[in-house]
Amino acid sequence: MPLVDILLHMKAPSVWLVCCFVLMSTLLMSAGHSAVSRVAPDRHDRGESAHRAFDCGDEPVLSETLIRRHSQDERRVEGPCDGVARGARAFFDERLHGLGGNGRSCATCHMATDHFQLSPASAEARFQILQWRRQWNRHADDPLFRPIDADDFRTNGEDATDFSNLRQNGLIRIVFPLPPTMRLIDPATNAPSGETSVDVWRMVPTVNDVALTGADSTNPWARLPNPLGGYQLDGRVATLEEQALGALTNHAQIQGAPPQQLLDDLASFQRVLFTNRRVRALSDAIRAGTTPLPDPDRRLTELEQQGKVVFTRACAQCHGGPAQSNSQAPAVRFHDISSQCPRPVDTVTPPRFAFAACPPRLARNARTYEIKLINGTTARRTSSDPGRALLTGFVGGLPGQDDWNKFDVPGLRGISRTAPYFHNNSAATLEDVVDHYIEFFKRVKVNAPPGLVPPVATTDGVHFDRQPLPEEREALLAYLRKL
Numbered sequence: 001m002p003l004v005d006i007l008l009h010m011k012a013p014s015v016w017l018v019c020c021f022v023l024m025s026t027l028l029m030s031a032g033h034s035a036v037s038r039v040a041p042d043r044h045d046r047g048e049s050a051h052r053a054f055d056c057g058d059e060p061v062l063s064e065t066l067i068r069r070h071s072q073d074e075r076r077v078e079g080p081c082d083g084v085a086r087g088a089r090a091f092f093d094e095r096l097h098g099l100g101g102n103g104r105s106c107a108t109c110h111m112a113t114d115h116f117q118l119s120p121a122s123a124e125a126r127f128q129i130l131q132w133r134r135q136w137n138r139h140a141d142d143p144l145f146r147p148i149d150a151d152d153f154r155t156n157g158e159d160a161t162d163f164s165n166l167r168q169n170g171l172i173r174i175v176f177p178l179p180p181t182m183r184l185i186d187p188a189t190n191a192p193s194g195e196t197s198v199d200v201w202r203m204v205p206t207v208n209d210v211a212l213t214g215a216d217s218t219n220p221w222a223r224l225p226n227p228l229g230g231y232q233l234d235g236r237v238a239t240l241e242e243q244a245l246g247a248l249t250n251h252a253q254i255q256g257a258p259p260q261q262l263l264d265d266l267a268s269f270q271r272v273l274f275t276n277r278r279v280r281a282l283s284d285a286i287r288a289g290t291t292p293l294p295d296p297d298r299r300l301t302e303l304e305q306q307g308k309v310v311f312t313r314a315c316a317q318c319h320g321g322p323a324q325s326n327s328q329a330p331a332v333r334f335h336d337i338s339s340q341c342p343r344p345v346d347t348v349t350p351p352r353f354a355f356a357a358c359p360p361r362l363a364r365n366a367r368t369y370e371i372k373l374i375n376g377t378t379a380r381r382t383s384s385d386p387g388r389a390l391l392t393g394f395v396g397g398l399p400g401q402d403d404w405n406k407f408d409v410p411g412l413r414g415i416s417r418t419a420p421y422f423h424n425n426s427a428a429t430l431e432d433v434v435d436h437y438i439e440f441f442k443r444v445k446v447n448a449p450p451g452l453v454p455p456v457a458t459t460d461g462v463h464f465d466r467q468p469l470p471e472e473r474e475a476l477l478a479y480l481r482k483l
Contacts, residue, residue, distance in 0.1 A: 090262055092105050120169055127167050164361070201385070202423055310479070343358060367383070373397075416483065
């Protein structure tokens, strides 16, 4: 029986006991994967030295600074994990004293019980539990369900109650000002509207491994912001501190400027969250300049090793580098992988590629834009999320070189535990992801100019040889599940 069904049939005291047990268990397990606890070696890693307890790496926590407390003479030297500990408290703090927030904390959406992400299943379970609690207490609350992330917020404001995108898709509202080159089309009149901003709906990614998945140092994109990548799904944020400020402002709706130390502490805490201790060891080695870098993979079976070979050929040109989150030249930095809605449809019969269509619950998020292309002409395009085009307004030009539908490349460690996938949670399983990319490679080949093989699809510049073959599918899936 699903957990939510069990909870709905339990008495209130029992529910709270179970919830507290689940939360504490998850936090303890997460701490075991992070740098702030002692980690025992697993059966595949016997012989490795144990991690030090309370190893917070090189986080800037004022460990050398004497802090005056209560009087000029009372001093305390901060310990090596104080910044991380403060960040952990702040990450779960819904009160945010002095900032006037809406009751949300970072952990409201980045759920510790869900690998620090937000899945549709978790959102729906929380909604059902909230309705159950309101049978006994009409003032019962869950700060996840704030009007700002309701579908009907633009119509009903603070009285909005339709949380369909949250409950069905696990998506939250992100608001962008429209670039001067882009206008929204009013679906009622089919004419440009007077809207100056647009709402797009995006998933809440895990914050595990963010110490590895920020900006790179090679293969820059042609335009700002952050041509070497960054944080958020479109790479628009350069630092974790900037990301924390944006989340507090836009999602927790704070009314005052947060102190810089709060932002620094939140970043320190997030930088010690890892999928597992092998990824932590990789991060430590990168920071220390160690060569060769350790392999964060667990011991692989023969099938998984075959899958790693397929991954290296078919995936690593984009999911490259130690963090598996940086595109490798000559492949470009940011990509349109056709995960938006509506999906591309081949006009030839029988179709040469066939993406799975977006379900209505996702397709309804699409908007049509009137765009001034870089050659001066005007065109209309429809997308549920134009990606980096909303940052730059740069659309048109050479294939693959504009910003339409472009997103940054996420890391993949722990991917078997963070379903669903893509920026809009449109792939329910890893099988769906692999099948999507098989069609993606087919479309790349169909759209390639005569005599040109795009780098994303070739290992030698001559042949379309990156696409996973049908007989390689199970091996690739086996390796992805092991990450």
